[in-house]
Amino acid sequence: MNTTAPVDIYNSFFGFHERPFTLVPDPDFIFWSKTHRLAYTMLEYGVLTRSPITVVTGEIGAGKTTLLQHLLKTLPEDVVVGLISNAQGDRGELLQWVLHSLGVRFDPAASYVSLFQHLQDFLLETYANGRRVILIIDEAQNLNVNTLEELRMLTNINSNKDELVQLVLVGQPELRELILRPELKQFVQRVGSSFHLTAMNRDTVGAYVAHRLHVAGGTGREISDDALDMIHDLTGGVPRLVNQICDLGLVYAFSAEEHMVTKETIESVLGDGVFFGAASLNGGQANEA
Known part of the structure; x- marks a missing residue:
């Protein structure tokens, strides 16, 4: 079984040359907030x-x-x-x-x-x-x-x-x-x-996400502003959790053949219970930097 195929399709669909959001620390993606x-x-x-x-x-x-x-x-x-x-x-x-x-x-x-x-x-x-x-x-x-x-x-x-x-x-x-x-x-x-x-505030989360999308070869606008509002609230601005939910959002958008992750996309991710990160942040309340 070729487990890399879904990732390749995911990247091709959005025009990425690599996944923009992974859980492995990567100095090439470092964002200087x-x-x-x-x-x-x-x-x-x-x-x-x-x-x-x-x-x-x-x-x-x-x-x-x-x-x-x-x-x-x-x-x-x-x-x-x-x-x-x-x-x-x-x-x-x-x-x-x-x-x-x-x-x-x-x-x-x-x-x-x-x-x-x-x-x-x-x-x-x-x-x-x-x-x-x-x-x-x-x-x-x-x-x-x-x-x-x-x-x-x-x-x-x-x-x-x-x-x-x-x-x-x-x-x-x-x-x-x-x-x-x-x-x-x-x-x-x-x-x-x-x-x-400290964790990132809302503006920094937006800049962080756009940076990683650009580095991966995207436009930086694959995730909408209303989705970013929700992502910040859910993750408290913790980079690893931001990576996790953004990655899931892109998977869901790809599955729906949509080229942008919206608030509705993130709601679908939450509704299916595949994002566990929010539970570690006391219900996902935002923690401003």
């Missing part, structure tokens, strides 16, 4: 100023991972990057995640002290070779007070005035709440750059 540009500027600021800790938070689907991928594409060659996604565990386990992300071989049975010394030796050697290390932790809201404190201790490793590792923590809003706990006062003092990525 004011909020996303500010978030990325703070990411860059943290990296360029060698901030010990940079924190970026936002709701699920707000575009954090897309920004991270764009950052990774623009880092200079003298940067060694360790990327950890969804790390969990307590003291010692996190250190193994760090060593693994940097491609450093280690004995899993080694003591915490040995692992820490192993990491410190790697950082010193990297620094001596004129390079620096950035450790990026995605889905960092899954960490706890102990592991965050362990990460802070890594920023104490230095050579003269230069710190040997920078931390970039990216996660959901719970991460911000976690960091602000009284036990993590020392951690907060090391945060040199931070930003909270």
Whole structure:
């Protein structure tokens, strides 16, 4: 069975060379809303100023991972990057995640002290070779007070005035709440750059949708204004949910041989119960940025 045929027909019908709305982060489709540009500027600021800790938070689907991928594409060659996604565990386990992300071989049975010394030796050697290390932790809201404190201790490793590792923590809003706990006062003092990525307002949703339609090869007007009003209300301006319902709207319009997604199209999507995103937003009430 050829599962790609429906997607090909969908694209041909609207004149797209690829689907404009997918759930997979794609830097080629990145849309620089004011909020996303500010978030990325703070990411860059943290990296360029060698901030010990940079924190970026936002709701699920707000575009954090897309920004991270764009950052990774623009880092200079003298940067060694360790990327950890969804790390969990307590003291010692996190250190193994760090060593693994940097491609450093280690004995899993080694003591915490040995692992820490192993990491410190790697950082010193990297620094001596004129390079620096950035450790990026995605889905960092899954960490706890102990592991965050362990990460802070890594920023104490230095050579003269230069710190040997920078931390970039990216996660959901719970991460911000976690960091602000009284036990993590020392951690907060090391945060040199931070930003909270909010949802898009109605105007931004319209610009975002038109941008993705254009990038895919469309006119940017395949989704009507009244449909966009409804899409914003249903999704609260969360990019991933906007992608999901716009994609479904295009499928329904294609099925009806209509070249524009209208409010009636979106109502049909909702009526058939195929869009589950609204249930995650307290009934789909809009959340203005």
